[in-house]
Amino acid sequence: MSNDFTPWLEWIDSQHDTMLANTIALSEINSGSLNADGVNRVGDALIRICEPLGGEVERIKVAPFQSVNNQGVVEEFPLGDAIRIRKRPEAPLQIFFCGHMDTVFAIDHHFQTITWLDDDTLNGPGVADLKGGLMVMLTAIQALERSPFAERIGWEILFNPDEEIGSAASAPLIAEAAQRVNLGLIYEPSFPDGNLAGERKGSGNFSVVIRGRAAHAGREHHLGRNAIRAMADFIAMLDDLNGQRDGVTINPGFIEGGGAVNIVPDLCVSKFNIRLEQPEDERWCQNRLAEIVAAIHAREGILIELHGGFTRKPKVLTPANERLFRLAKDCGADLGMQIQWLPTGGCCDGNNLAAAGIPNIDTLGVQGGKIHSADEYVKVSSFTKRAKLSALMLMKLATSDDLSWLGVQKEKG
Incomplete structure (x- = not known):
């Protein structure tokens, strides 16, 4: 009926x-x-x-x-x-x-x-x-x-x-x-x-903090550890992941660091978003991120912290x-x-x-x-x-x- x-x-x-x-x-x-x-x-x-x-x-x-x-x-x-x-x-x-x-x-x-x-x-x-x-x-x-x-x-x-x-x-x-x-x-x-x-698509939002060592840019440049340079390398490696796996896109969307140009910058902060199509993509992304973080962290005088994660499957x-x-x-x-x-x-x-x-x-x-x-x-x-x-x-x-x-x-x- x-x-x-x-x-x-x-x-x-x-x-x-x-x-x-x-x-x-x-x-x-x-x-x-x-x-x-x-x-x-x-x-x-x-x-x-x-x-x-x-x-x-x-x-x-x-x-x-x-x-x-x-x-x-x-x-x-x-x-x-x-x-x-x-x-x-x-x-x-x-x-x-x-x-x-x-x-x-x-x-x-x-x-x-x-x-x-x-x-x-x-x-x-x-x-x-x-x-x-x-x-x-x-x-x-x-x-x-x-x-x-x-x-x-x-x-x-x-x-x-x-x-x-x-x-x-x-x-x-x-x-x-x-x-x-x-x-x-x-x-x-x-x-x-x-x-x-x-x-x-699924999504993850991440923040990365890199700390280096401040020094006088002229007198003791060699003693500094440039956080902006380390972050630039991190972002380059991160962005290079684009195209390596179908459906995964990575967008570095924010960066800030440094100050006076006569000081080797000891802090840089960046934020990025990852989008993915399949649930198994998340593990692949996490593994690649861990490899990049380890590579940057291995540098003498550089510390890196990764915050955030995947919030939407x-x-x-x-x-x-x-x-x-x-x-x-x-x-x-x-x-x-x-x-x-x-x-x-x-x-x-x-x-x-x-x-x-x-x-x-x-x-x-x-x-x-x-x-x-x-x-x-x-x-x-x-x-x-x-x-x-x-x-x-x-x-x-x-x-x-x-x-x-x-x-x-x-x-x-």
Whole structure:
């Protein structure tokens, strides 16, 4: 017997203005990753917005963010709280919803205001990445809760405070959720044309600190040990790894050292990113890094420290994940949307969830573009259709006779 989902999809039409107003209100709160107070204000607002859903709310303290400063010293920065909301943990199908509260725009960044570019295009910090997506997610869940199909689905929402800086502090919460759920829906923005991200590269962020020996550049140059020269050699060897293994790219992105030119520099700091396509690439990279570090460290008078690591495993599509994408495509077709999934080099919390064995779609948020720049925008007409896409997926999952592909056993009786 087929089900008619029309009344609950049509209800979403009435929610457009609310989704838009809430997105604007959230985007007017600066929630740069290291602005813990701002992130917590967004969390407070989301708790209020979620009250009609009736779930159990938890505020969860997370570990501080660690970063190597330009003096080679590890600093710690407090982060905002994570917010977790759960409902019906006893239901046969458990779904994990996730969206981050932080943005890339620090509290002192010049991009802090909302601007209408035309009747359908809103420019503002986080409107697409990811505050608009949060409203799409919550509206879809609300549509499910209004329907008679909700009882078969239990869900938990994680609003995390640190996705834009790698989710190191919230990663344990994602891994914990993966022990309880069957699938994940994450609300990063879609591609500008509405298509979804499929396979994703993995990523690692690293900092390297080299210490040498200061000396007078004229009188005792021979007694110095030049940290900048050692770092230059390190970066050259690092960059030479590009092209040695398919799918692995290494980007040295920052370097600072030295000062007065009449002093042999005794400190240099550099940072780099590695992207990889296959899980086994990580071990290859770690081995090559160890060889380069050992070669530099062997030099007399030179000390080298490597910080950081791989925080996102590659997202490789499993048969269950491909079936989940086909469900999204079929639901999109029912709504007059043409949806494909495409590989991307970017990373997000979908990588973490996939690494824990949970099939997920991680670009169910709004249509927009130019994210991570002051030109970020959202197409406001996408709020309704993207919320309908998720709501239809949820209701079809709730009424499906076969969820064995998600590890859900058929109910008896």
